[in-house]
Amino acid sequence: MYKFLNPKATLPGRNQMKSLTLKTFAAAQQTIKSFLKTCNSKISFTIDGWTSFNMKGYYGITAHFIDKNWKLHCILLDFVPAHGQHTGNAIAKLFFEVLQFYDVTKCIQGITTDNTNSNFTFIRELQTHISEIDTKNIHFVCFAHILNLAARDFMKILDSEVEETANILTDISDDDDDDCQVPPSSVRKIRSLAKKLKNS
The missing domain is CATH 4.10.280 (MYOD Basic-Helix-Loop-Helix Domain, subunit B)
Known part of the structure:
Protein backbone atom coordinates (compact mmCIF):
# COMPACT_ATOMS: atom_id res chain seq x y z
CA MET A 1 0.00 0.00 0.00
CA TYR A 2 2.80 2.41 0.94
CA LYS A 3 4.68 1.55 -2.24
CA PHE A 4 1.56 2.19 -4.27
CA LEU A 5 1.03 5.61 -2.67
CA ASN A 6 4.70 6.52 -2.74
CA PRO A 7 7.14 4.19 -4.51
CA LYS A 8 10.10 5.93 -2.82
CA ALA A 9 8.74 5.38 0.70
CA THR A 10 10.67 3.09 3.02
CA LEU A 11 9.04 1.71 6.12
CA PRO A 12 10.98 1.73 9.39
CA GLY A 13 11.78 -1.65 10.90
CA ARG A 14 10.09 -3.05 14.00
CA ASN A 15 12.77 -1.84 16.43
CA GLN A 16 12.97 1.58 14.82
CA MET A 17 9.16 1.90 14.96
CA LYS A 18 9.18 0.97 18.65
CA SER A 19 11.92 3.52 19.34
CA LEU A 20 10.08 6.27 17.42
CA THR A 21 6.82 5.50 19.22
CA LEU A 22 8.45 5.65 22.66
CA LYS A 23 10.20 8.94 21.81
CA THR A 24 6.95 10.46 20.54
CA PHE A 25 5.13 9.28 23.66
CA ALA A 26 7.82 10.70 25.98
CA ALA A 27 7.69 14.05 24.15
CA ALA A 28 3.88 14.11 24.45
CA GLN A 29 4.14 13.36 28.18
CA GLN A 30 6.47 16.33 28.70
CA THR A 31 4.13 18.61 26.72
CA ILE A 32 1.17 17.51 28.85
CA LYS A 33 3.20 17.88 32.05
CA SER A 34 4.14 21.47 31.11
CA PHE A 35 0.53 22.26 30.19
CA LEU A 36 -0.79 20.89 33.50
CA LYS A 37 1.62 23.17 35.39
CA THR A 38 -0.23 26.16 33.92
CA CYS A 39 -3.55 24.79 35.18
CA ASN A 40 -4.61 26.42 38.42
CA SER A 41 -7.96 24.64 38.74
CA LYS A 42 -8.86 21.32 40.27
CA ILE A 43 -8.85 18.27 38.00
CA SER A 44 -11.40 15.49 37.69
CA PHE A 45 -10.07 12.10 36.66
CA THR A 46 -11.59 9.07 35.01
CA ILE A 47 -10.02 5.62 35.12
CA ASP A 48 -11.29 2.66 33.17
CA GLY A 49 -10.01 -0.88 32.77
CA TRP A 50 -9.92 -2.76 29.49
CA THR A 51 -8.85 -6.29 28.57
CA SER A 52 -7.48 -7.06 25.11
CA PHE A 53 -8.48 -10.11 23.07
CA ASN A 54 -5.31 -11.87 24.27
CA MET A 55 -6.33 -11.23 27.91
CA LYS A 56 -3.86 -8.42 28.68
CA GLY A 57 -5.29 -5.78 31.01
CA TYR A 58 -4.87 -2.03 30.59
CA TYR A 59 -6.05 1.11 32.37
CA GLY A 60 -6.74 4.43 30.74
CA ILE A 61 -6.43 7.51 32.96
CA THR A 62 -7.92 10.78 31.73
CA ALA A 63 -7.79 14.29 33.22
CA HIS A 64 -10.71 16.72 32.82
CA PHE A 65 -10.48 20.38 33.78
CA ILE A 66 -11.46 23.92 32.78
CA ASP A 67 -8.70 26.42 32.06
CA LYS A 68 -8.66 30.13 32.96
CA ASN A 69 -10.52 30.90 29.70
CA TRP A 70 -13.31 28.48 30.66
CA LYS A 71 -12.28 25.97 28.02
CA LEU A 72 -12.83 22.32 28.88
CA HIS A 73 -9.82 20.03 28.42
CA CYS A 74 -9.92 16.23 28.43
CA ILE A 75 -6.42 14.76 28.24
CA LEU A 76 -5.44 11.10 28.21
CA LEU A 77 -2.61 10.97 30.75
CA ASP A 78 -1.64 7.36 30.30
CA PHE A 79 -2.68 3.96 29.01
CA VAL A 80 -1.01 1.62 31.47
CA PRO A 81 -0.64 -2.16 31.32
CA ALA A 82 -2.10 -3.84 34.39
CA HIS A 83 0.22 -6.45 35.83
CA GLY A 84 -1.39 -9.21 37.88
CA GLN A 85 -4.83 -9.05 39.45
CA HIS A 86 -7.19 -6.11 38.94
CA THR A 87 -7.32 -5.43 42.69
CA GLY A 88 -8.10 -2.11 44.34
CA ASN A 89 -4.57 -2.01 45.77
CA ALA A 90 -2.98 -2.46 42.34
CA ILE A 91 -5.24 0.17 40.76
CA ALA A 92 -4.48 2.66 43.56
CA LYS A 93 -0.72 2.18 43.13
CA LEU A 94 -0.92 2.51 39.34
CA PHE A 95 -3.17 5.61 39.53
CA PHE A 96 -0.96 7.29 42.14
CA GLU A 97 2.19 6.71 40.06
CA VAL A 98 0.61 8.40 37.02
CA LEU A 99 -0.60 11.39 39.07
CA GLN A 100 2.78 11.64 40.76
CA PHE A 101 4.57 11.66 37.40
CA TYR A 102 2.42 14.60 36.24
CA ASP A 103 2.69 16.28 39.66
CA VAL A 104 -1.09 16.58 40.09
CA THR A 105 -1.65 14.60 43.31
CA LYS A 106 -2.85 17.77 45.09
CA CYS A 107 -5.27 18.77 42.31
CA ILE A 108 -7.89 16.02 42.65
CA GLN A 109 -11.47 17.29 42.35
CA GLY A 110 -13.04 13.90 41.76
CA ILE A 111 -12.50 10.44 40.33
CA THR A 112 -15.06 8.65 38.16
CA THR A 113 -14.93 4.86 37.88
CA ASP A 114 -17.11 1.93 36.89
CA ASN A 115 -19.41 0.44 39.52
CA THR A 116 -17.16 -2.50 40.53
CA ASN A 117 -16.01 -3.59 43.98
CA SER A 118 -12.34 -3.23 43.07
CA ASN A 119 -12.90 0.45 42.27
CA PHE A 120 -14.42 1.11 45.69
CA THR A 121 -11.36 -0.56 47.23
CA PHE A 122 -9.15 1.52 44.92
CA ILE A 123 -10.59 4.77 46.28
CA ARG A 124 -10.06 3.63 49.90
CA GLU A 125 -6.52 2.45 49.14
CA LEU A 126 -5.66 5.69 47.36
CA GLN A 127 -5.75 7.41 50.74
CA THR A 128 -2.67 5.40 51.79
CA HIS A 129 -0.80 7.14 48.96
CA ILE A 130 -2.46 10.58 49.18
CA SER A 131 -3.49 11.09 52.80
CA GLU A 132 -5.15 14.50 52.32
CA ILE A 133 -7.89 13.33 49.94
CA ASP A 134 -11.47 13.00 51.14
CA THR A 135 -12.42 9.54 49.89
CA LYS A 136 -16.10 10.00 50.77
CA ASN A 137 -16.57 13.00 48.50
CA ILE A 138 -14.26 12.44 45.54
CA HIS A 139 -15.59 9.16 44.16
CA PHE A 140 -18.23 9.25 41.42
CA VAL A 141 -19.65 6.17 39.76
CA CYS A 142 -20.09 6.38 35.98
CA PHE A 143 -23.78 6.93 35.20
CA ALA A 144 -23.44 5.39 31.73
CA HIS A 145 -22.09 2.19 33.33
CA ILE A 146 -25.00 2.04 35.81
CA LEU A 147 -27.48 2.67 32.98
CA ASN A 148 -25.86 -0.09 30.92
Missing part, protein backbone atom coordinates in the same frame (compact mmCIF):
# COMPACT_ATOMS: atom_id res chain seq x y z
CA LEU A 149 -26.10 -2.57 33.84
CA ALA A 150 -29.74 -1.60 34.46
CA ALA A 151 -30.58 -2.02 30.76
CA ARG A 152 -28.95 -5.46 30.70
CA ASP A 153 -30.92 -6.57 33.78
CA PHE A 154 -34.13 -5.23 32.24
CA MET A 155 -33.42 -7.09 28.98
CA LYS A 156 -32.88 -10.34 30.92
CA ILE A 157 -36.29 -9.92 32.59
CA LEU A 158 -37.89 -8.98 29.29
CA ASP A 159 -36.28 -11.95 27.50
CA SER A 160 -37.56 -14.38 30.15
CA GLU A 161 -41.09 -12.92 29.92
CA VAL A 162 -41.05 -13.08 26.12
CA GLU A 163 -39.86 -16.69 26.30
CA GLU A 164 -42.58 -17.55 28.84
CA THR A 165 -45.25 -15.94 26.65
CA ALA A 166 -43.94 -17.80 23.60
CA ASN A 167 -44.12 -21.08 25.54
CA ILE A 168 -47.73 -20.38 26.58
CA LEU A 169 -48.66 -19.57 22.99
CA THR A 170 -46.98 -22.76 21.79
CA ASP A 171 -48.90 -24.80 24.38
CA ILE A 172 -52.22 -23.62 23.06
CA SER A 173 -53.59 -26.55 21.11
CA ASP A 174 -55.17 -26.50 17.70
CA ASP A 175 -58.50 -27.47 19.35
CA ASP A 176 -58.54 -24.11 21.07
CA ASP A 177 -57.93 -22.47 17.72
CA ASP A 178 -61.05 -24.05 16.22
CA ASP A 179 -63.51 -22.06 18.34
CA CYS A 180 -61.97 -18.77 17.18
CA GLN A 181 -63.23 -17.33 13.92
CA VAL A 182 -60.12 -15.17 13.38
CA PRO A 183 -58.11 -16.35 10.32
CA PRO A 184 -54.40 -15.73 11.16
CA SER A 185 -53.03 -18.37 13.54
CA SER A 186 -50.99 -15.90 15.66
CA VAL A 187 -54.04 -13.76 16.36
CA ARG A 188 -56.10 -16.88 17.12
CA LYS A 189 -53.51 -18.02 19.64
CA ILE A 190 -53.44 -14.64 21.35
CA ARG A 191 -57.25 -14.54 21.47
CA SER A 192 -57.30 -18.07 22.85
CA LEU A 193 -54.73 -17.09 25.47
CA ALA A 194 -56.90 -14.14 26.48
CA LYS A 195 -59.87 -16.52 26.89
CA LYS A 196 -57.79 -18.86 29.05
CA LEU A 197 -56.63 -15.99 31.23
CA LYS A 198 -60.18 -14.67 31.56
CA ASN A 199 -61.50 -18.10 32.57
CA SER A 200 -58.71 -18.86 35.05
Whole structure:
Protein backbone atom coordinates (compact mmCIF):
# COMPACT_ATOMS: atom_id res chain seq x y z
CA MET A 1 0.00 0.00 0.00
CA TYR A 2 2.80 2.41 0.94
CA LYS A 3 4.68 1.55 -2.24
CA PHE A 4 1.56 2.19 -4.27
CA LEU A 5 1.03 5.61 -2.67
CA ASN A 6 4.70 6.52 -2.74
CA PRO A 7 7.14 4.19 -4.51
CA LYS A 8 10.10 5.93 -2.82
CA ALA A 9 8.74 5.38 0.70
CA THR A 10 10.67 3.09 3.02
CA LEU A 11 9.04 1.71 6.12
CA PRO A 12 10.98 1.73 9.39
CA GLY A 13 11.78 -1.65 10.90
CA ARG A 14 10.09 -3.05 14.00
CA ASN A 15 12.77 -1.84 16.43
CA GLN A 16 12.97 1.58 14.82
CA MET A 17 9.16 1.90 14.96
CA LYS A 18 9.18 0.97 18.65
CA SER A 19 11.92 3.52 19.34
CA LEU A 20 10.08 6.27 17.42
CA THR A 21 6.82 5.50 19.22
CA LEU A 22 8.45 5.65 22.66
CA LYS A 23 10.20 8.94 21.81
CA THR A 24 6.95 10.46 20.54
CA PHE A 25 5.13 9.28 23.66
CA ALA A 26 7.82 10.70 25.98
CA ALA A 27 7.69 14.05 24.15
CA ALA A 28 3.88 14.11 24.45
CA GLN A 29 4.14 13.36 28.18
CA GLN A 30 6.47 16.33 28.70
CA THR A 31 4.13 18.61 26.72
CA ILE A 32 1.17 17.51 28.85
CA LYS A 33 3.20 17.88 32.05
CA SER A 34 4.14 21.47 31.11
CA PHE A 35 0.53 22.26 30.19
CA LEU A 36 -0.79 20.89 33.50
CA LYS A 37 1.62 23.17 35.39
CA THR A 38 -0.23 26.16 33.92
CA CYS A 39 -3.55 24.79 35.18
CA ASN A 40 -4.61 26.42 38.42
CA SER A 41 -7.96 24.64 38.74
CA LYS A 42 -8.86 21.32 40.27
CA ILE A 43 -8.85 18.27 38.00
CA SER A 44 -11.40 15.49 37.69
CA PHE A 45 -10.07 12.10 36.66
CA THR A 46 -11.59 9.07 35.01
CA ILE A 47 -10.02 5.62 35.12
CA ASP A 48 -11.29 2.66 33.17
CA GLY A 49 -10.01 -0.88 32.77
CA TRP A 50 -9.92 -2.76 29.49
CA THR A 51 -8.85 -6.29 28.57
CA SER A 52 -7.48 -7.06 25.11
CA PHE A 53 -8.48 -10.11 23.07
CA ASN A 54 -5.31 -11.87 24.27
CA MET A 55 -6.33 -11.23 27.91
CA LYS A 56 -3.86 -8.42 28.68
CA GLY A 57 -5.29 -5.78 31.01
CA TYR A 58 -4.87 -2.03 30.59
CA TYR A 59 -6.05 1.11 32.37
CA GLY A 60 -6.74 4.43 30.74
CA ILE A 61 -6.43 7.51 32.96
CA THR A 62 -7.92 10.78 31.73
CA ALA A 63 -7.79 14.29 33.22
CA HIS A 64 -10.71 16.72 32.82
CA PHE A 65 -10.48 20.38 33.78
CA ILE A 66 -11.46 23.92 32.78
CA ASP A 67 -8.70 26.42 32.06
CA LYS A 68 -8.66 30.13 32.96
CA ASN A 69 -10.52 30.90 29.70
CA TRP A 70 -13.31 28.48 30.66
CA LYS A 71 -12.28 25.97 28.02
CA LEU A 72 -12.83 22.32 28.88
CA HIS A 73 -9.82 20.03 28.42
CA CYS A 74 -9.92 16.23 28.43
CA ILE A 75 -6.42 14.76 28.24
CA LEU A 76 -5.44 11.10 28.21
CA LEU A 77 -2.61 10.97 30.75
CA ASP A 78 -1.64 7.36 30.30
CA PHE A 79 -2.68 3.96 29.01
CA VAL A 80 -1.01 1.62 31.47
CA PRO A 81 -0.64 -2.16 31.32
CA ALA A 82 -2.10 -3.84 34.39
CA HIS A 83 0.22 -6.45 35.83
CA GLY A 84 -1.39 -9.21 37.88
CA GLN A 85 -4.83 -9.05 39.45
CA HIS A 86 -7.19 -6.11 38.94
CA THR A 87 -7.32 -5.43 42.69
CA GLY A 88 -8.10 -2.11 44.34
CA ASN A 89 -4.57 -2.01 45.77
CA ALA A 90 -2.98 -2.46 42.34
CA ILE A 91 -5.24 0.17 40.76
CA ALA A 92 -4.48 2.66 43.56
CA LYS A 93 -0.72 2.18 43.13
CA LEU A 94 -0.92 2.51 39.34
CA PHE A 95 -3.17 5.61 39.53
CA PHE A 96 -0.96 7.29 42.14
CA GLU A 97 2.19 6.71 40.06
CA VAL A 98 0.61 8.40 37.02
CA LEU A 99 -0.60 11.39 39.07
CA GLN A 100 2.78 11.64 40.76
CA PHE A 101 4.57 11.66 37.40
CA TYR A 102 2.42 14.60 36.24
CA ASP A 103 2.69 16.28 39.66
CA VAL A 104 -1.09 16.58 40.09
CA THR A 105 -1.65 14.60 43.31
CA LYS A 106 -2.85 17.77 45.09
CA CYS A 107 -5.27 18.77 42.31
CA ILE A 108 -7.89 16.02 42.65
CA GLN A 109 -11.47 17.29 42.35
CA GLY A 110 -13.04 13.90 41.76
CA ILE A 111 -12.50 10.44 40.33
CA THR A 112 -15.06 8.65 38.16
CA THR A 113 -14.93 4.86 37.88
CA ASP A 114 -17.11 1.93 36.89
CA ASN A 115 -19.41 0.44 39.52
CA THR A 116 -17.16 -2.50 40.53
CA ASN A 117 -16.01 -3.59 43.98
CA SER A 118 -12.34 -3.23 43.07
CA ASN A 119 -12.90 0.45 42.27
CA PHE A 120 -14.42 1.11 45.69
CA THR A 121 -11.36 -0.56 47.23
CA PHE A 122 -9.15 1.52 44.92
CA ILE A 123 -10.59 4.77 46.28
CA ARG A 124 -10.06 3.63 49.90
CA GLU A 125 -6.52 2.45 49.14
CA LEU A 126 -5.66 5.69 47.36
CA GLN A 127 -5.75 7.41 50.74
CA THR A 128 -2.67 5.40 51.79
CA HIS A 129 -0.80 7.14 48.96
CA ILE A 130 -2.46 10.58 49.18
CA SER A 131 -3.49 11.09 52.80
CA GLU A 132 -5.15 14.50 52.32
CA ILE A 133 -7.89 13.33 49.94
CA ASP A 134 -11.47 13.00 51.14
CA THR A 135 -12.42 9.54 49.89
CA LYS A 136 -16.10 10.00 50.77
CA ASN A 137 -16.57 13.00 48.50
CA ILE A 138 -14.26 12.44 45.54
CA HIS A 139 -15.59 9.16 44.16
CA PHE A 140 -18.23 9.25 41.42
CA VAL A 141 -19.65 6.17 39.76
CA CYS A 142 -20.09 6.38 35.98
CA PHE A 143 -23.78 6.93 35.20
CA ALA A 144 -23.44 5.39 31.73
CA HIS A 145 -22.09 2.19 33.33
CA ILE A 146 -25.00 2.04 35.81
CA LEU A 147 -27.48 2.67 32.98
CA ASN A 148 -25.86 -0.09 30.92
CA LEU A 149 -26.10 -2.57 33.84
CA ALA A 150 -29.74 -1.60 34.46
CA ALA A 151 -30.58 -2.02 30.76
CA ARG A 152 -28.95 -5.46 30.70
CA ASP A 153 -30.92 -6.57 33.78
CA PHE A 154 -34.13 -5.23 32.24
CA MET A 155 -33.42 -7.09 28.98
CA LYS A 156 -32.88 -10.34 30.92
CA ILE A 157 -36.29 -9.92 32.59
CA LEU A 158 -37.89 -8.98 29.29
CA ASP A 159 -36.28 -11.95 27.50
CA SER A 160 -37.56 -14.38 30.15
CA GLU A 161 -41.09 -12.92 29.92
CA VAL A 162 -41.05 -13.08 26.12
CA GLU A 163 -39.86 -16.69 26.30
CA GLU A 164 -42.58 -17.55 28.84
CA THR A 165 -45.25 -15.94 26.65
CA ALA A 166 -43.94 -17.80 23.60
CA ASN A 167 -44.12 -21.08 25.54
CA ILE A 168 -47.73 -20.38 26.58
CA LEU A 169 -48.66 -19.57 22.99
CA THR A 170 -46.98 -22.76 21.79
CA ASP A 171 -48.90 -24.80 24.38
CA ILE A 172 -52.22 -23.62 23.06
CA SER A 173 -53.59 -26.55 21.11
CA ASP A 174 -55.17 -26.50 17.70
CA ASP A 175 -58.50 -27.47 19.35
CA ASP A 176 -58.54 -24.11 21.07
CA ASP A 177 -57.93 -22.47 17.72
CA ASP A 178 -61.05 -24.05 16.22
CA ASP A 179 -63.51 -22.06 18.34
CA CYS A 180 -61.97 -18.77 17.18
CA GLN A 181 -63.23 -17.33 13.92
CA VAL A 182 -60.12 -15.17 13.38
CA PRO A 183 -58.11 -16.35 10.32
CA PRO A 184 -54.40 -15.73 11.16
CA SER A 185 -53.03 -18.37 13.54
CA SER A 186 -50.99 -15.90 15.66
CA VAL A 187 -54.04 -13.76 16.36
CA ARG A 188 -56.10 -16.88 17.12
CA LYS A 189 -53.51 -18.02 19.64
CA ILE A 190 -53.44 -14.64 21.35
CA ARG A 191 -57.25 -14.54 21.47
CA SER A 192 -57.30 -18.07 22.85
CA LEU A 193 -54.73 -17.09 25.47
CA ALA A 194 -56.90 -14.14 26.48
CA LYS A 195 -59.87 -16.52 26.89
CA LYS A 196 -57.79 -18.86 29.05
CA LEU A 197 -56.63 -15.99 31.23
CA LYS A 198 -60.18 -14.67 31.56
CA ASN A 199 -61.50 -18.10 32.57
CA SER A 200 -58.71 -18.86 35.05
